[in-house]
Structure formats: C-alpha cells, structure tokens
Amino acid sequence: MSQxxxxxxxxxxxxxxxxxxxxxxxxxxxxxxxxGRRPEAAAALAAAHDTKAYAGGGDGDGDGxxxxxxxxxxxxxxxxxxxxxxxxxxxxxxxxxxxAAAAGxxxxxxxxxxxxxxxxxxxxxxxxxxxxxxxVFCTLRFADETAKWVEExxxxxxxxxxxxxxxGALYGAGNDSPxxxxxxxxxxxxxxxxxxHALSALLxxxxxxxxxxxxxxxxxxxxxxxxxxxxxxxxxxxxxSTPAKGAGAGLELRGEHGTAVLPQGWGDPxxxxxxxxxxxxxxxxxxxPHACDVxxxxxxxxxxxxxxxxxxGA
Numbered sequence: 252m253s254q255x256x257x258x259x260x261x262x263x264x265x266x267x268x269x270x271x272x273x274x275x276x277x278x279x280x281x282x283x284x285x286x287g288r289r290p291e292a293a294a295a296l297a298a299a300h301d302t303k304a305y306a307g308g309g310d311g312d313g314d315g316x317x318x319x320x321x322x323x324x325x326x327x328x329x330x331x332x333x334x335x336x337x338x339x340x341x342x343x344x345x346x347x348x349x350x351a352a353a354a355g356x357x358x359x360x361x362x363x364x365x366x367x368x369x370x371x372x373x374x375x376x377x378x379x380x381x382x383x384x385x386x387v388f389c390t391l392r393f394a395d396e397t398a399k400w401v402e403e404x405x406x407x408x409x410x411x412x413x414x415x416x417x418x419g420a421l422y423g424a425g426n427d428s429p430x431x432x433x434x435x436x437x438x439x440x441x442x443x444x445x446x447x448h449a450l451s452a453l454l455x456x457x458x459x460x461x462x463x464x465x466x467x468x469x470x471x472x473x474x475x476x477x478x479x480x481x482x483x484x485x486x487x488x489x490x491x492s493t494p495a496k497g498a499g500a501g502l503e504l505r506g507e508h509g510t511a512v513l514p515q516g517w518g519d520p521x522x523x524x525x526x527x528x529x530x531x532x533x534x535x536x537x538x539x540p541h542a543c544d545v546x547x548x549x550x551x552x553x554x555x556x557x558x559x560x561x562x563x564g565a
Contacts, residue, residue, distance in 0.1 A: 258283050268520070271300050283302065305327060329351055375548070385540075385541075392451055450554060459480045464476040
C-alpha cells in the first residue's frame, strides 16, 4: 500500500488535538473520514481536515461519552479505510475495534484497550482471526527519548527494583482541562487511565507481572506492588486527583549498574502519535507484530482488572 487510509472514530479533544492532526500530517497516511456519535462534531472535525464525516446517533462526544450510540455510516467508513484510529472511551472502543478488525482494518487503539478482560480479549481474538495488524498507543513506547530509554534498560538488565509514579492533576482543584469532562476517566480514575503508562514501561524492562497487590488510600490514589518474571518487584503510585503542585510522572530503576531515571519532556503528543502511525504501517506491511500490539494491551487490562478486583472486591 502506498498510503494507509486511516479512519478516525471519535470527535472529542483527544481526537481533535492529537489523532486528526497526526494522521493528516503523516506522509504515508490519509485521513479517510471521521466518525462520531454527534453529526455536528464529526462534520466540524472532518471539515477541518478536508475529509468526509460519517455519523452515528447517541449522546456524548467521541472522547467523553459512555454509550456506543448509533452506528449509521460506520460500515461505509470501514469499507473506505485500511486502518482505524480510536479516540473513544475504552469500553466503547473495544466492540467497535472488533467490528473494524472483522472488516479487515488494522487497529490503532488507545489505552486501555478495554476495562474488562472479556472486552479486551474479544478485540485480540478478532484481530488474530482477521490477520490484521494492531497497536496500542502507550505514549512512553513511542516518544523518541523514552522509547530509547526503555529499550536500553531492558537490554542492560541487572535491576534490583523499580518505582513509578504517575500523578495527574486532571481532577485536582482548579483544573480546567477539557479531558476532565470524560465520564469514564472520572469513574475509573488513575488506575485505568495512567496505570497503562506505568505498566507499559515496567513490563519490557522487568518482565511480565506474576503477582499484583493493590491498595487505595484515597478515592483516587492507588498503590500497586508488582512481582515480575525476572524475580524483581516494583511499585507504582497512580492518581488523576493530585494537587497541581504535586503532580508529575516518573520511573526510577535501581540495580547493579546504579540508577536509571526515565527522561522527561516527551514532546508533542501529535508528533508521538505520528510515530505510532509509522509503526502500525510497518507492522501492516511486514506482518511482524509490534511489541505494543493488542495482545500486549490485553495483558495490561488483565493486570489492571486484577488490581481493581482487589480494591473493590468485585
């Protein structure tokens, strides 16, 4: 394929600020259309990037809503596309991704793939049956500096322990971010929204998780202790409700070579998403799965679901 025709599902601020500009600017991609549950939002975003709008029914926008809404026009968009990028709540994303895979479209998904293991597994199985490429957009694995750092620390080895923190101020006092209007983030909190970021860097360095212990000390302050296949244990502290002056993200490794600290200043999210598009294109052309494919996304959901079960007893 000379260019990857990528459909965009979702019309919220993440789609508007990151996905659509990155797809439109990519030299090997074409924005084949925008689908949203609000026709006016789909039309506005499509017009901004000189493409066609496809709309469904339902309430809420493509980033913040919680219902699947109508699916009018979606099949037509899938037929006109080689791949689909998702800027939707995870449990809306998952069934639509399975549908897109069945239509033969490669998948460029947001994290988490879903907030239930059956939902995430259904997408992974659908992608496998269809033989399509998939990728889950974990920012740290595609930003140049952090991606290089993760690879270097994984190759170095000899780690004794690690600690990660991802403390967002999305629901902190005085925050006026447009992403704060997202019902799924408010419901699921830091465990599900920023937990995938921490895990996406810890697992390739220390190995898969064999045991997890979760403790919540505030309504949205979650502590994880993880045991990895390497025998190393790590910890992660996660929140979206941190006071603004206390917010921040980081990861520190300690071991026989000393200390390694995750680089800061990851760059423009749209540029990073452009790198993810290139990675999906490579996977589609070569048939070689990317390390951050939907099976990796399923594994993240499994770990987070186990932690949530401990926290809620459900």
